[in-house]
Amino acid sequence: MKKLGFLTVLLVLTACGQTPTGPKLPEVDQTQGFSGDLPTGSKVVSEEEFRSKLNEPGAEYYTPEKDKKNAEAAAAKEAADQKTIEDFLNNNDLPELKALLANVPDPKDPSVKPLADGNYELITSDNAEQTLKVITLGQRFKKSELARSIENFPKKDNQLGIYELIYSNLSEVERKEYQLPTLEEMRGSDLRTINAVNSRFQQIYPGLIAGLLDPTKPVGWTDDPTKEQGYLDGSDRTNSAASCSAFKDTGIYKNFEWPLKYYATSVKNQGMRGSCVAFAIVAATEMQYAKANNKWINLSEQAFYNRIANVWQPRTYGDGADTTFIYNTSAAQGHQFALENQWGYNASWSRSNILNASDELIGYNNSCTGYTDSYCSDTAHQSQVLCVKLFGNNFCINLPKPVTPAAPAVVPQGQLELWNHENKDLSIAYMILTLAFKNTVVASLGVMPSWDDANANGFALSQSYNDGKKSRGGHAVQITGFITNSKLREKLPNAPEGEGGGYFIVKNSWGACWKDGGYIYIPFDYMKAYGYSAIRVSVK
Incomplete structure (x- = not known):
């Protein structure tokens, strides 16, 4: 049989997405590419290193579009939280909560x-x-x-949980002294009854801790x-x-x-x-x-x-x-x-903000100054941010430290x-x-x-x-x-x-x-x- 030369073997391995000394590397998901600037704190690596990291635990593609969607989701959540509070205040006269x-x-x-x-x-x-x-x-x-x-506070499961926490730590003598219902009785009660029983702890707790x-x-x-x-x-x-x-x-x-x-x-x-x-x-x-x-x-x-x-x-x-x-x-x-x-924790004592012309936060400087672990970046999460240029686009992943x-x-x-x-x-x-x-x-x-x-x-x-x-x-x-x-x-x-x-x-x-x-x-x-x-x- 005719022997293949080294160059032929190298070409075969490359065509299969392999190197002469390693297994097949995962392919880059081309839908995750983006143009423009790389995120602040990112590190540019070779294609081989980038692909070798794609299947590591926790590796996730980064794109500016994901950042935008995450920001929109956070803003929508804040608006929903605001409405929850306003609806609550409209139904309850609580001036101290308004002041808070x-x-x-x-x-x-x-x-x-x-x-x-x-x-x-x-x-x-x-x-x-x-x-x-x-x-x-x-x-x-x-x-x-x-x-x-x-x-969460008024939910029935939460109220039952509070009662069970307290009841299970009391002696039989205390349960009888304060005429507390059994757990089975409380589980079969409606929310109004559970709330009424729980409210008694406001008056009796000093005796329970004495x-x-x-x-x-x-x-x-x-x-x-x-x-x-x-x-x-x-x-x-x-x-x-x-x-x-x-x-x-x-x-x-x-x-x-x-x-x-x-x-x-x-x-x-x-x-x-x-x-x-x-x-x-x-x-x-x-x-x-x-x-x-x-x-x-x-x-x-x-x-x-x-x-x-x-x-x-x-x-x-x-x-x-x-x-x-x-x-x-x-x-x-x-x-x-x-x-x-x-x-180990990174306190980021030297971290400073990078702002755009509209005073919006677009990055950090010096988050990793004095920190010796290589898994760090100028981001909030501090995963490594690895990027490569391929197919005319940027590709980046967030890579947390495997623990x-x-x-x-x-x-x-x-x-x-x-x-x-x-x-x-x-x-x-x-x-x-x-x-x-x-x-x-x-x-x-x-x-x-x-x-x-x-x-x-x-x-x-x-x-x-x-x-x-x-x-x-x-x-x-x-x-x-x-x-x-x-x-x-x-x-x-x-x-x-x-x-x-x-x-x-x-x-x-x-x-x-x-x-x-x-x-x-x-x-x-x-x-x-x-x-x-x-x-x-x-x-x-």
Whole structure:
């Protein structure tokens, strides 16, 4: 038989879409081509490299047309959220909610800089009296949080879920004392009956929490972040030096116990990205996992926020997310969280916006400055953006870093909406009972001057401090516990009492060198005045 020469073999392999040393490469989808400029932050690669990446996990074609459709979908969603809120206000006389919706930062406030994506750059300071810049979220976030709480709170499944959460944590003696229906009776009741029973918790919750015992440190607990499974040096724990992150001698953390205290993981830092929703959900998930398994883990906010901005609420530029939608979507899809050491967080401290002549956001600069992972780009999601010129057009893909999920799997299970804009006292009762029974809460709220000017021990200032002042934007946080004023007086008689009866213990995402080791204590009335939503989260 006649032998084929090397050149002949090379031509045969090329015709089949192969290289002499590799398998057939996937073909480029020519319908995804576009003309004009490449997206800011993209990297031009060879045809071979581009095609070799097409079948990698998470690879998605980018086109300007997709960007346009995503922007249109986001605008339509914001309009729908606005209508949901307006319809609700037309049917309910709620002047405080109207005021909350209208409360936006003062354009003349030098500490709050409006950004082109509708969010804000807040300039404050940390415990070392160094300037701290953070991104707070704008009206689109506020509207989405208000609309979801308005829609979800009154649903029958949600009301049953709240009742089951509380009822299942009570003793038979307590159930009989307060004449609470069985779960079977409640499941067979109509919504009006369920609401009537649930409303009783507003009056009886003090009795239900009166006998709570201080917890003991669970086996395996550590306050050393390096001992958390998945820890990665730096990344999500910037601005946490020991010199300025110690808990204060006259703060709540160092003096009191609460049911979930020792299941909280280390305080993280979102940096100069509007990724607070990802940080709040991840922190809550880490806590619930620790409670269920006595294992403390550090999950990847970078991978989770990438999923948010690349898939669930896709955009190339601009920050933000819808807390309830994201949690429900991640639960419905069985999302498996990755550990921090799979894809470390990029705080993007040097990131700046690129604007067009109309002051619209069209890109970022320096998002990856100082970040060592090659999977990064000047985008919101920070996937690699790889592009090639073929067939007279541009072709681009977003390529997230391949990550291995944590083992055993960490999977969100679902949430309950606890916030009732028609009865915020009942909402506070639900939050307190949820926390008392070792369920963590993710809250969305407005950042007010009394928040970022909280005293050195982490106590947010009184409501009167906010008189005549404007919001500094929106935020999402994890609430880990609460303390009543009566308990506060036992050890800290000189501490300011929390208006409304006590304080919520909030784990923030602005680094451990902020307020009390990264925690802030907000009065119950702060949440009543500036709360958008509060959800109980759980994991499988």
